[in-house]
Amino acid sequence: MELSRGIMSAPLEQPKLWPATAPSLGRRLPFGAFSPPQPLSNVREHRRCISRALRPRQEWVEGWVRSNDTLVRGLPIIVGGASLVAVLLNRAVSGIAAVADASSSQSRADILTLALSVTDILAGLVWLSIRPKSISPVVPRGVECKRVGPDVPSSALHELLWTWDSLTTATCCKSLVVVYGGNCILQIGVAVGSPEDGNALPVDTQKFIQGSLYKSAMESKKQSYLANLALYPGRSELPFLPANTQALILQPIGDKGIAIVGGDTIRGFTSIDQAWIAMIADKLDATLSKSYNS
Amino acid sequence: MPLLGRAPLLHHSRPLHPATTACFLSRSASAAKPHRRAPPSSRSRVRASNSDPPQQQVNLSVLRFTLGIPGLDESYLPRWIGLGFGALVVLNHLLSPSPTLAQLRSEALGLCLAAFSATLPFLGRFLEGADAASRVPLPEGSRQVFVMSENLSAAQKEDMAWASYVLLRNTNTTSVLIAIGDVLCVRGYWDPPANTSTYAMVEWFKSQMQQVGLVDLRDALYFPNSSDPQLVKILPDGVLSVLVQPVLKSDLANGETKTEGVILLASNANYAYNDKDRVWIRTLANKFQTS
Numbered sequence: 216m217e218l219s220r221g222i223m224s225a226p227l228e229q230p231k232l233w234p235a236t237a238p239s240l241g242r243r244l245p246f247g248a249f250s251p252p253q254p255l256s257n258v259r260e261h262r263r264c265i266s267r268a269l270r271p272r273q274e275w276v277e278g279w280v281r282s283n284d285t286l287v288r289g290l291p292i293i294v295g296g297a298s299l300v301a302v303l304l305n306r307a308v309s310g311i312a313a314v315a316d317a318s319s320s321q322s323r324a325d326i327l328t329l330a331l332s333v334t335d336i337l338a339g340l341v342w343l344s345i346r347p348k349s350i351s352p353v354v355p356r357g358v359e360c361k362r363v364g365p366d367v368p369s370s371a372l373h374e375l376l377w378t379w380d381s382l383t384t385a386t387c388c389k390s391l392v393v394v395y396g397g398n399c400i401l402q403i404g405v406a407v408g409s410p411e412d413g414n415a416l417p418v419d420t421q422k423f424i425q426g427s428l429y430k431s432a433m434e435s436k437k438q439s440y441l442a443n444l445a446l447y448p449g450r451s452e453l454p455f456l457p458a459n460t461q462a463l464i465l466q467p468i469g470d471k472g473i474a475i476v477g478g479d480t481i482r483g484f485t486s487i488d489q490a491w492i493a494m495i496a497d498k499l500d501a502t503l504s505k506s507y508n509s
Numbered sequence: 510m511p512l513l514g515r516a517p518l519l520h521h522s523r524p525l526h527p528a529t530t531a532c533f534l535s536r537s538a539s540a541a542k543p544h545r546r547a548p549p550s551s552r553s554r555v556r557a558s559n560s561d562p563p564q565q566q567v568n569l570s571v572l573r574f575t576l577g578i579p580g581l582d583e584s585y586l587p588r589w590i591g592l593g594f595g596a597l598v599v600l601n602h603l604l605s606p607s608p609t610l611a612q613l614r615s616e617a618l619g620l621c622l623a624a625f626s627a628t629l630p631f632l633g634r635f636l637e638g639a640d641a642a643s644r645v646p647l648p649e650g651s652r653q654v655f656v657m658s659e660n661l662s663a664a665q666k667e668d669m670a671w672a673s674y675v676l677l678r679n680t681n682t683t684s685v686l687i688a689i690g691d692v693l694c695v696r697g698y699w700d701p702p703a704n705t706s707t708y709a710m711v712e713w714f715k716s717q718m719q720q721v722g723l724v725d726l727r728d729a730l731y732f733p734n735s736s737d738p739q740l741v742k743i744l745p746d747g748v749l750s751v752l753v754q755p756v757l758k759s760d761l762a763n764g765e766t767k768t769e770g771v772i773l774l775a776s777n778a779n780y781a782y783n784d785k786d787r788v789w790i791r792t793l794a795n796k797f798q799t800s
Contacts, residue, residue: 231667
């Protein structure tokens with residue numbers, strides 16, 4: 216159900232309403248997860264709206280699957296392999312000639328069972344192949360800081376702090392630097408400690424703006440995701456980030472700013488995170504451009 | 510069965526990776542889950558250039574086996590094969606003149622395997638990295654709606670418009686309703702009475718919400734596979750999963766939490782919101798907390 220997205224260009228006084236028609240329906244559904252709601256408090260009985268009929272069974276299954284991940288992935292292979300052997304044994308033990316002769320009903324039943332066991336084995340192999348690697352997070356080395364640039368309007372600050380809260384809650388982000396209009400308006404999270412006084416190293420905005428990372432990000436106007444920062448030589452342009460930052464997202468904020476999001480896990484930002492960060496940057500751009508223009 | 514390698518492209522971002530080896534070795538689903546489903550005919554594309562790192566561009570891909578038929582969900586294949594072959598086993602049994610003991614054993618094993626195969630998609634759904642979607646097409650009755658209460662400041666309007674847009678875009682939501690205090694924002698596919706003015710529609714939604722009575726909600730409610738009978742009245746047809754996220758405000762002075770509003774999300778796919786989605790939706794709800 217594709218819907219055409221109408222671009223609404225609004226005059227400056229009007230708020231930005233984002234495309235007037237709803238966007239085309241979202242991404243392909245990933246695996247389903249299930250979590251039971253906590254019991255409500257203070258809800259009058261005749262107004263409760265919970266249907267609990269299906270919950271206990273599915274919760275048990277999901278918990279068991281999650282905790283025995285390798286076993287579940289191997290289960291179809293085990294079952295398929297065991298039944299393969301069982302069918303062949305059955306044929307051998309019953310004294311049937313070892314010829315796959317489809318004209319006898321015994322052979323037909325055997326062939327169908329073999330096909331089913333092969334299906335199970337293949338399904339198990341597919342499950343094993345799509346297992347994500349688990350990578351452990353690396354604690355970033357540095358000092359905590361929270362620096363707000365001069366003259367940041369309070370509405371913008373509220374939005375920026377909300378951005379920081381949501382990034383720390385939802386992603387593996389541990390450091391955030393927002394540069395807008397040539398100034399560093401926010402440096403929050405873990406940063407490298409400066410050798411003189413042990414506080415966080417301030418961001419040298421001018422030097423950063425002249426660097427290649429900033430330039431290429433602003434030229435492309437798209438988010439850049441450096442999934443494994445250690446492999447990337449441009450790392451030297453970000454001296455203020457902890458040396459062992461594992462992943463990095465450079466998100467342009469409109470035309471005038473950029474958000475630098477540092478994470479503590481290699482490939483720690485999923486595509487969902489990337490999509491949300493891009494949309495948050497849009498919103499930040501609207502807020503910041505309004506605050507700095509008015 | 511021809512098996513094609515399908516390589517979904519990453520959407521909206523350009524991962525910079527100096528590695529020049531083919532990237533279908535990197536299987537970690539966390540990095541390469543596509544934002545949008547790529548057309549089935551695309552092959553894996555790995556372009557590695559020798560230019561400076563800032564210009565290097567490599568498309569990470571995850572190879573999945575697929576038959577290449579659009580609209581066919583391969584993760585349900587074991588179920589269909591199980592049911593089909595199980596039926597054939599039964600047919601064979603009925604058609605055979607005098608089944609021997611060995612044949613009966615074989616058929617029993619076949620039926621057990623068929624039952625096991627039929628449950629595989631259900632188990633696989635809970636594994637990480639699995640791909641499962643069961644969308645039903647939206648019925649004809651619902652239509653696109655985007656209304657907001659009138660008495661909102663420009664900043665609030667922008668907040669609500671952006672929040673509803675993000676929810677529709679980044680999650681599997683088809684209908685979103687944000688109700689904070691007295692103001693309302695409704696976007697997506699809904700089924701309100703036709704031919705009403707914006708104001709009347711807002712009032713209609715308000716009255717429906719009051720009837721449903723989601724007061725004092727403390728934690729998010731998630732119905733992944735069915736909807737509550739009361740919520741069904743307000744939601745359009747064809748909705749399979751519903752998530753109700755309260756907007757909480759914790760009063761640090763006296764340590765109690767108040768519910769300031771609610772965000773209601775509905776989707777026409779079941780199991781539409783996984784853990785990560787729900788965490789993001791919760792952070793979005795925090796945006797509407799009044800400080």
